[in-house]
Amino acid sequence: xxxxxxxxxxVGDQACLALGRRAMRRRRRARTRPAQxxxxxxxxxxxxxxxxxxxxxxxxxxxxxLCGLVSxxxxxxxxxxxxxxxxxxxGVVDFALVxxxxxxxxxxxxxxxxxxxxLMMIVANTIGCVxxxxxxxxxxxxxxxxxxxMNFFLxxxxxxxxxxxxxxxxxxxxxxxxxxxxxxxxxxxxxALVSLYAFVFAAxxxxxxxxxxxxxxxxxxxxxxxxxxxxxxxxxxxHDARAGRSTPALAVLDxxxxxxxxxxxxxxxxxxxxxxxxRILQAxxxxxxxxxxxxxxxxxxxxxxxxxxxxxxxxxxxxxxxxTRLRSPDGPVTVSIGAALLRxxxxxxxxxxxxxKAMYEAKTRRDCGVxxx
Ligand SMILES: Nc1nc2c(ncn2[C@@H]2O[C@H](COP(=O)(O)OP(=O)(O)OP(=O)(O)O)[C@@H](O)[C@H]2O)c(=O)[nH]1
Numbered sequence: 001x002x003x004x005x006x007x008x009x010x011v012g013d014q015a016c017l018a019l020g021r022r023a024m025r026r027r028r029r030a031r032t033r034p035a036q037x038x039x040x041x042x043x044x045x046x047x048x049x050x051x052x053x054x055x056x057x058x059x060x061x062x063x064x065x066l067c068g069l070v071s072x073x074x075x076x077x078x079x080x081x082x083x084x085x086x087x088x089x090x091g092v093v094d095f096a097l098v099x100x101x102x103x104x105x106x107x108x109x110x111x112x113x114x115x116x117x118x119l120m121m122i123v124a125n126t127i128g129c130v131x132x133x134x135x136x137x138x139x140x141x142x143x144x145x146x147x148x149x150m151n152f153f154l155x156x157x158x159x160x161x162x163x164x165x166x167x168x169x170x171x172x173x174x175x176x177x178x179x180x181x182x183x184x185x186x187x188x189x190x191x192a193l194v195s196l197y198a199f200v201f202a203a204x205x206x207x208x209x210x211x212x213x214x215x216x217x218x219x220x221x222x223x224x225x226x227x228x229x230x231x232x233x234x235x236x237x238x239h240d241a242r243a244g245r246s247t248p249a250l251a252v253l254d255x256x257x258x259x260x261x262x263x264x265x266x267x268x269x270x271x272x273x274x275x276x277x278x279r280i281l282q283a284x285x286x287x288x289x290x291x292x293x294x295x296x297x298x299x300x301x302x303x304x305x306x307x308x309x310x311x312x313x314x315x316x317x318x319x320x321x322x323x324t325r326l327r328s329p330d331g332p333v334t335v336s337i338g339a340a341l342l343r344x345x346x347x348x349x350x351x352x353x354x355x356x357k358a359m360y361e362a363k364t365r366r367d368c369g370v371x372x373x
Contacts, residue, residue, distance in 0.1 A: 059209055060114040063153045064121065068105045071150075072098050090140075093131050100124035118155035125151060126163040130170050137177040141187050144171065148195045152202035160202070164195035219293040221271055222278040230292040230300055234348040237302055241342050249311050250351060251301040251339040252359040253281075253318070256366040258297040258333075265329040270297075273328040277335070284314075284321050300355075308371065311339055315369035323367060334367035341371075 055062035079094035101121060108117035125147040132140040144167055151160040172188045179187075217229040225233075237248045255277060262270040274297060281291055281299070288304040303311070315337050326333040338359025342351050358372040 054109075058112075058114055060118055060154070061108055064105055064108050064114055064117055067150055067154065068101045068121070071101050075101075087135075089135050090132060093128060093135070097124055097128045115155070119159055122151045122155045122159055122163050125154075126167050129167055130174065133171055133176055134174055135177075138179050138183060141171070141176075141179070141183075144187070144191050145194055148191060149198045152195075152198040157199065157203060157206070161195070161199060164191075164199075168192050168195070222275050222293055224278050224282075224299070225290060225292040227292065227294045230294055230302070233290065233292075233302060234352065237304075238342060238348045238351065246304050247306065247341070249303040249306045249339055249341045250355040251303065251311075251315065251318075251337055252352075252355045253299040253301065253335050253337050254359055254363065255297040256334045256336055256363075261328045261330050261333070269329050273326065273333060276328075277322065277326055277333070280321050280325050281318060284317055300352075306341070308341065311341065311371060312369075315339060315371070319367060319369055336362040336366050337369040338362050339369065339371045 051065070055065055075094045075098050079091050079098060082088075082091035082094060101124065104117040104120040104124070107120070108114040129140075129144045129147045132143055134140075148160075148164045148167065151163050154160070168188050168191050171191070172184065176184065217225055219226045234250075237246070240246045241248050255273070258270065258273070261273055274293075278291065278293070278299070281301075285291065285301070290302040290304075292300045292302070294300050303314070306314070318337060319335065322335045323332060326335075336359055338355050338357065338361065340351060340355040340358060346354075354372040358370040362368045362370040
């Protein structure tokens with residue numbers, strides 16, 4: 001009885017000891033693990049995080065990456081299989097497709113231009129399908145269904161429709177080894193139908209995606225970019241500046257005595273003033289300048305390429321535009337602006353804090369701009 005009661009404890013003890021020994025071994029290994037390995041793991045995690053973020057932001061890049069990976073694995077496998085079986089020509093085609101998909105993926109990742117990469121994959125898919133059908137005959141035709149569906153997600157609808165039509169027409173007339181006319185007809189009809197369904201689905205999905213994207217990044221009242229997008233764009237601007245691609249500046253704009261408009265004339269009058277303000281600002285900005293609403297009556301301008309002189313002129317211009325054009329039921333409205341050019345050694349939050357501080361300095365006088373030194 002005693003033994004029975006003690007035995008689970010003993011087993012537990014042994015298990016604990018074993019766990020303890022394992023933990024000690026792990027700790028010892030961890031102590032001796034070279035710092036390089038830790039650095040490599042951190043680097044890999046960083047790349048995965050970057051990949052995840054970019055794929056979430058760019059729908060097409062996500063499709064290219066995921067479909068690309070699956071296609072590379074599948075076609076790579078087929079390529080090896082074909083070489084082993086002695087189908088050198090088909091093996092070469094599959095291998096060329098794998099290389100094109102990798103090249104397209106790398107291009108999309110490096111340049112951020114997923115459109116060209118998608119187009120490259122559409123062209124490769126279509127030509128690949130035709131060549132495979134011409135070489136393999138009936139069995140080669142099945143790859144076309146894959147390709148036509150993928151095309152609608154890899155690129156815009158127009159090139160995808162064009163590629164699908166071209167594929168069906170070419171297959172309809174191409175001499176194919178061992179393919180009966182009825183099989184060919186059946187393939188062309190089903191492939192055209194699959195393309196049509198893919199087109200309808202892709203068109204709806206892309207409309208929804210655009211709508212959702214707009215809802216996610218735009219301020220519903222004024223239609224300008226929102227705080228969420230600003231939080232994403234700000235570190236990107238710092239990154240671009242570090243890479244030597246731009247000399248950016250930030251300007252924080254805060255309407256003066258805005259509460260008074262709300263209090264005296266109601267919230268709707270305040271809303272109309274905010275909308276009017278954004279219209280006026282947008283009229284005075286360059287195409288590359290980005291305007292965000294980050295709070296109630298607080299806006300931020302992210303300017304891509306600017307120097308102190310240009311920034312001074314722009315701020316003067318915006319102060320004048322607002323003072324002379326923005327009207328509320330309470331009379332003319334003014335704005336206070338604080339700005340800061342990015343310093344080489346600061347991060348995004350330090351940069352924003354400097355621009356914010358400059359705005360609070362401007363607020364002491366109102367209808368005024370201050371550029372952080
Ligand atoms: N109409 C309207 N008012 C808003 C909105 N968001 C915030 N507010 C109001 O904006 C006002 C901001 O007031 P304060 O921060 O005191 O600023 P202010 O009156 O402009 O004062 P100064 O900035 O010091 O000149 C508050 O009354 C908020 O209720 C909005 O979307 N619409």
